[in-house]
Structures are given as structure tokens and as C-alpha cells.
Amino acid sequence: FSHQKKTKNGMMSRAKVLTIDTMNPTVKKVEYAVRGPIVARAVELERELSEGMKKPFSEVIKANIGDAHAMGQQPITFFRQVLALCSYPELLSDSTFPEDAKSRACSILNSCGGNSMGSYSPSQGIESVRQDVARYIERRDGGVPCDPDNIYLTTGASDGIVTMLKLLVCGEGATRAGVMISIPQYPLYSAALAELGAVQINYYLNEEKFWSLDISELQRALDEARLYCNPRALCIINPGNPTGQVQSRECIEDVIRFAAQERLFLMADEVYQDNVYAEGCQFHSFKKVLFEMGPEYSETVELASFHSTSKCYMGECGFRGGYMEIINMDDDVKAQLTKLLSVRLCPPVPGQALMDLVVNPPQPGEPSYERFIKERTATLSTLAEKAKLTEQVLNTVQGISCNPVQGAMYSFPRITIPEKAVKEDMGQQPDMFYCMKMLEETGICLVPGSGFGQREGTYHFRMTILPRTDKLKILLNKVQEFHLKFTQQYS
């Protein structure tokens, strides 16, 4: 062979076909901090602890990812009953299951080929589930009509977002497609844009005003970007990850006007639509606001909006359920989208079933209604308490300043890192240095702000509010202690 060489032990060895130098270069540019080096180290630490190694802490607390069940949140009983019935339909004759769970399971199974969740669904998703999603959206949006043909079920919201971005990218050099994303952002966006070779156009959220969105900043970012790329889409996350901000109706109107005027495809990531805690805040869907602005907008602005089973009160991340609704999409493009999805056959059917339950939960008068409402309310009100607690405790710490967690599941406080620590970081970002040190000393796993983007010279971390209240208190105390110690050490 031409590429062989002898190694020390005489074995034949040769250069690999696939190496870091010969692999797809766009994949190398991808970054995803939520599961980056900090998390890898946290997993290692857990293993070391379990093997009896001595650490300055007795457990690793992971506040790096919005993974509710992993932090002890209980699933909604009704949802899991129906999933069990769908998995093993023999249980339909089990009298301990409530009747409404059984009838939901039957109607899901009737929509599956051969009455089995084991058959492929249509690539766009099970038709009856798409109809239920459409009715849910109509109720949510006060009667604004929704066509099930515009609903696509997805493998988590991630899948829908990446698919939409994939349709939008095109061009080379100065006409390369550009996509506007907020800074800070959820890093799926930057990762997908890197992989697709599109231009990431940053607009900065206003930390001084609770991380709200300023149209003038959108305009600045867009005008600059037009000099070197072809801006095509504007992404919004509302309620915000990692910011915890909930957008006002006025802001959404302004964004829609801006998108219309500047001819941008709108992508609204609304996976936290039930996660609104702060008084005076309310979730407004982009779809609803768009339609209330009249036909000048509702008949022209192209919008994709995303939802998921992973967040809200259900937190069912592992099932990878989700949907997207598509408004005013060109018919030929829609046909291309459907074709593209068919290559992957279909989203997971248990995830589709779960999405169906989320949009069609027990109704008043049905046997499971009360329990469902109780469970949902308990989860959401606990989250609201934890949002408040987190903000309050963090703001008592000198050198940490935290905006209110109006919604979603995260706080993104600003931290002061002493000059000496900034200089000491040895090639890491200063906030990575800070978070890694916190992990090693306290066992708390956070994500550095640099993983989401932040204004130069400012530092943050992202912390979920999901740990159980007692653990969250411990966590917040440890963060407090760590920050004081760190500040002293480097002052």
C-alpha cells in the first residue's frame, strides 16, 4: 500500500482515510457549549466520586441543561398512561386505567398503520395529530385559523429549526445567505449555521432592559450585514433562552414590521410558550400577532414557528417530539420541504403521540382532568418560585447581577471577573475559566456565557432553575460562596 509505514512494534500502519485534516471542514466549525468540555468534566467527576475519589463536594449538580426530568420533575401521569397503552395495547382491557386515557390511546393507535406505533408515519407526521395541533393553535391564538397542512411534526424542535435553516441557505461569497440571531442565543442556531456554511448575523439583546430586543439594534446589525452577505431570515427565541426574557406584544409587532420591510423570513422559537412567570408578562405567539396586524402582514410575512414536548410543564425531552407551523410559505418550497423530510422517513411516533397529548390534554368533565390540572399547576408554580428565588439570591451577591427570570428555565446573570483572573485564564475564555473552577471546587455544572455569546468584555453564566427547591438553595449558596472566594483570590 502506498500510505503504509512501519510502527515501532513492526505493525503495518497507515494514514487514515478520514482525518481531522480531510474531514468536512464545516463540521469542524460547529460549537455547542451546552454539552461541551464542562459537561464532559462533570461526567468524569461523577464517575470519580462514584469510585470513591475524594472531592471537595459530595455530588455534582448539573444546572447546565434544560432537562427537567433529569432534575427530578415528575412526568404528567395522564401522558404516560396513554403512552403505556399505546406501547402495549393489551392494557386497554386493564380496568385501572382511566377511560379518557384509553380513548386517547385508541384514537392515536387508529391513526397508526396497522394500529401500531411501530409503523412509519407519514413524513409530515400523523394526520390526526396535525389536526389536533391545528385546533390547539386556534384555541391558543383566540381563533386565528390554522391549517393542519401547515403543521409538520418534528424530532424535537431542534430538527424543525435545522430543517428550516437548511431550506434557507444558498449562495457564495458576498451573496451567501445570512441569518440573524440574538446574542445571547441558544447555540443550536450558531451550530446549525456553521454546519450549513451560512453567515451568522448577530444582534445584541439589551441587558440593561431585561434582555429585551431593540429594533434599532436589529437595523444596525442588518445594515452592516448587507455589505458582505444576503440576509434572509430573522430568528427570535421567545420566551428567551438563555435570557429568560418574555417579549411584549409591541416588540413582536415591531419585529414583524421590520421583517416585512426588510424582507426577512421569520423563525419564532416558542418552545417555552407555557413558561411565563413574571407578573405583567404574557406569552404572545408570533402567529397571533401577525394575524392581528391585518392582511398586509398576515398574507405576506413568511413565518415558521417551533414547539416541542421538551419544555413547558411536561419536560419530556427524551421522546424528541415537536412540531413547526409554517405560514405563507411558497407552495413549491413546501413541496420541497415535504420531499426533504421523506428521506428521513418520519419523526419518532411515540414523540408524535406525546405531542398529541400536549395539544389535546384531558378536558373538564373527563376523569383525568383534575389530576392533570393539579400536576401541571404544581410544576409551573414551582418553576415560578424557583425563578424568583434564583433572581433574588443571585442579586444579593456583590459582583453578580441578574435580570428577572420572566420565563423559560434559565437565568443568565452577569458576573464581574477580576482583571487578574481575566489575565490568568491561559487560553480559555475567562468565564470558562470561572465555570471550570466552580465545577472543580463545588461540583456545580454551569455553562459559561461565551457559549451563548455576550458583548465583548462582559461575562455571564447560564444556570437552569430546574434543580429541586432544596438543591437549588444549596446550589445558589455555593455559587455565592464560590464567587466571593474567587473574587478575593484574584483581587
Place this chain on the structure above:
Amino acid sequence: FSHQKKTKNGMMSRAKVLTIDTMNPTVKKVEYAVRGPIVARAVELERELSEGMKKPFSEVIKANIGDAHAMGQQPITFFRQVLALCSYPELLSDSTFPEDAKSRACSILNSCGGNSMGSYSPSQGIESVRQDVARYIERRDGGVPCDPDNIYLTTGASDGIVTMLKLLVCGEGATRAGVMISIPQYPLYSAALAELGAVQINYYLNEEKFWSLDISELQRALDEARLYCNPRALCIINPGNPTGQVQSRECIEDVIRFAAQERLFLMADEVYQDNVYAEGCQFHSFKKVLFEMGPEYSETVELASFHSTSKCYMGECGFRGGYMEIINMDDDVKAQLTKLLSVRLCPPVPGQALMDLVVNPPQPGEPSYERFIKERTATLSTLAEKAKLTEQVLNTVQGISCNPVQGAMYSFPRITIPEKAVKEDMGQQPDMFYCMKMLEETGICLVPGSGFGQREGTYHFRMTILPRTDKLKILLNKVQEFHLKFTQQYS
């Protein structure tokens, strides 16, 4: 707005941001026949029938896709019991569930964050499932060692295949990455290569010799391709889709030698590994053969092999479970792969659980063992009968010639289409014209050979052997009648 114009009814209208002309051009090139226009028409026909429209048939029989449960195959009881237990762990105290199902469910749940299938798993998949997969591979391959670190759980095999191809593509113009695929092929490959902008290098299987693979044809295809691209990978489907061919051990050795010599990354699609029916045929995994060829090969040849919950005896397509095993991959590339997967968070956990059961089914002595073996055997022997039946009946038809269905779930017979029909096709491929006409006249839904690729001037269709035996007989008779009528009509 600059792009507005008035429509007839005076409404404002404007060009869309995203149109067929401005969308991602690589997406437009994607084709996927298994869910193409024929299937869309079949769905329409079903709707028309259900609305009472008169047709020359009373039901649509779909033999277009390997979707076992949709065709009436029953799930394995044990698998579904465990999935129900994992979905709704309250059932663990239900005495009607067998103990082995309960202990499997407990061990799966113990490996899930918060003991819930609703939490995200590690991006590479649940660790204990990867360990079970590794032990399964070792048993299957007669003790050849398998490292769980080389196992990646996936969202169906489709996901693994696309991910591997994504790592491999690179380059522009004459150095663009090329990937060798068989003709006929499973169209996921051509679709993914089109989307990724890689070069598809066709090698033709030998229809005269039961669709086997000739090394001389590989060499021809490779030598020609080297003139205009950078060939990097060689994809093999064994047992074959759509050909139903099972590769001999010698052939696999030759392929491995060829890949080593020509420096190609090997991708072995082995999703039909349990679907071998013909006497004298046996499944040999590429991994096993590679290791038995000695260190010159086993320590150098880069291989990815793919498996799925969708096929074999379980046919659980809707759960989107699968895994890939990766051999001799460069460590830096592996790190990049893990990072890339982390962006999508994780494969669906119920699919991972199902994969775990497939690789770790009931063992002798466990309460569910006998029932499991009975169900598995029944399914596989029915498939074997149907494979034989299909070949036999089709070969009685003048103008149809069908290779033995040695494995997988399909026959891919060659059909003679009269010259007059070839001329009449009106812009369609002649075999598309043939299949569309068959659908309209008989209600039988097949996929034209052109969707998989075939030698110029030859015509085929792909038909699954999955319909229930009684339906399969009806289907085969109808195909026979249709073919005779079609031949007469155009002679």
C-alpha cells in the same frame, strides 16, 4: 415595500423571500422514490375509496415500503411490555407483567436521568445500552471484541448513515468527495449525497448473478471516478435493498481488500442482518470478516456499520431506534462526531430502549423466553415463505424475471416493457408509467426501478414481501394479470 404588486382583487402581494429559485439548490436535487408521487397517489386513492368513489379495486395494497407493522406484522410482546413499563413505571407493581420484563425495564430506567425516559440521554446514547450493543456484537461475531465507546445510538439507521456521510464530504470541483454506492441502491444514499453536494459514484450489481457484487465493476467505477472527483467511501447494503441479495463471505473479503488497497472508508448497511432466508446463505458482518482477515486489515480499514430497530423480525420503524459501530476511526474525528451529535441533543430514548431489548432479548430460563422465540421464529419463517412465494409466482409470468429473494424484504424483478409503452410514457420513466398504471387499475402500490437505479434500457419494480400471505397471493395474481394486459395493450 419594493417588491409589492397589486393582485386582481386589489390586495397587496409581494414576492416571497423563500422561493423555488432562491432556496437551497442542493435540497432541490434530492429525490426519494420510496415516498414519491406513486405513494402520494396511493394515499389519494385510499381517500377517494373511503369517500365512496368507484374504482376497479376495493382496496389499495401498499407494497412500496418496508413497514412491517403497517402490513399487519405483530410486535414482539416482550418488547412492548418493557416499553409500557418504562413509559409508566407504576406498572412495575402490576403482577400480570413477567418478572424479566420488569427487571429489564428497571435497568433501562436506572440508566435514564431521573429514572425517566423523558430526560435527554448522552448524545452518543445511554451508556448501558451501548454496553449491551457491544456484547451483542461480540456474540454475533463469535467473540470479536467490541468497545462500547465505538457504539453510537442513532435515530434509525438513516440518521447514522447521513451523519457518517456528513463527516466524509469535503472539497470542490475535481477534488469533491465521491462516495461509491451500488446500483440499484436504497435511495437514502443518493438523496443524502445530493443534499451534501458530494459526488455519487455508481457501481452496478450483477443481475445475471443474483445481484451479486463484482470487484471488477467496483474497480471500473472507481477508476473512472478518480478522473473527476476524490473517492473516499464505499457503501454496501447487505442483505441488499432492493435486491434481496445476501453477500458471500468471499465477496466481503474481496470488498475489504479493495477498500484497503484503494483507501476507501467502508460503510456497511446491515439493517437486514436477521433477514436471511435462502438455503446456503448466511449473514456475515463486515466487522467479523474484517477481524478474521488479520491485523493488516483489522487495524487499518476504517469501517462504520449500521443497524436499526426497523427491520429484521421486530419491524419497529416508528420508534426510530438504531446504532452504528465505528472501527479504526481517527480519535480527533471521533471527537468531532460526538460534538456534532450533541447539537441534536440525543436520539429518542424509547428507540434506545427498544434497541437495548433487541440486543438483549429474553434468555433461556427467563419467563418470557419461549414466547419470544416463538414470536420471532413465526415472523421470520413467514417472511421466508413469502420470499419464496414471491419469487416463484413472479417467475411464472412471461416478461417478468425475478432473482431469488435471499434476504431482506423485497423483490426487484426485471420487467419487459413493450417498445410502444416506452414511447408512450410522455415524459415519465417507462417503469413509472407502468407502476402508475398498475396502481390506477389494480390498487397495488409498487416503486419503479428508476427510483433505485438500474442499467439503462432495463426496467424493474420493487415490491415488499410484507403483505399478509393471503393478501400477498392476491397481489401477485393482480400483478400477473396486469402485466399480461399491459403487454397485450402495447404490443
